[in-house]
Amino acid sequence: MIKPSPELLKLLVNQKMSLVKILKKANPSGLYEVGRPIYCPFHENYHTPAAVIYDDKDSQRLWCFSERKMYYVSDAINLLLNQNPYDIGLILWNRLTPLEQQQFVDSHSHSSFDVPVVEKTKVTKEFEEAKLKFRYGQTDCISLLKTYILNL
Numbered sequence: 174m175i176k177p178s179p180e181l182l183k184l185l186v187n188q189k190m191s192l193v194k195i196l197k198k199a200n201p202s203g204l205y206e207v208g209r210p211i212y213c214p215f216h217e218n219y220h221t222p223a224a225v226i227y228d229d230k231d232s233q234r235l236w237c238f239s240e241r242k243m244y245y246v247s248d249a250i251n252l253l254l255n256q257n258p259y260d261i262g263l264i265l266w267n268r269l270t271p272l273e274q275q276q277f278v279d280s281h282s283h284s285s286f287d288v289p290v291v292e293k294t295k296v297t298k299e300f301e302e303a304k305l306k307f308r309y310g311q312t313d314c315i316s317l318l319k320t321y322i323l324n325l
């Protein structure tokens with residue numbers, strides 16, 4: 174039996190539930206559609222629709238242009254329905270078979286371990302010189318890039 178972390182439950186909620194459906198539940202008279210401008214349900218938005226809902230690869234999100242903020246299903250559950258997204262996540266979790274639970278864990282565990290370590294490119298003396306020449310107009314961009322690529 175796998176005990177899911179809060180992060181995992183939140184992911185599950187965000188992936189398995191439709192943001193459009195939850196917004197309609199919170200405000201049945203609202204017009205919510207993916208890919209169309211909508212009135213943001215998270216702030217007092219009356220005159221011009223300020224938000225858009227879109228499908229990301231595994232969840233629906235809402236971007237509010239006024240607030241410059243991203244909202245997920247879990248935010249809508251929390252802020253609009255006043256329910257705990259973790260409780261709902263746990264209900265969804267318990268509906269999964271042990272195999273599905275394992276698969277869900279596996280498909281999300283890599284993200285925390287596989288973060289690539291970005292190695293800084295070695296800055297060589299030649300490159301530094303070429304950069305200086307470029308700055309003073311003694312060489313063009315192509316030559317600079319050539320020096321750069323050759324030194325990678």
Ligand SMILES: [Zn+2]
Pocket residue numbers: 213214215216218223224237238239240
């Ligand atoms: Zn907003």
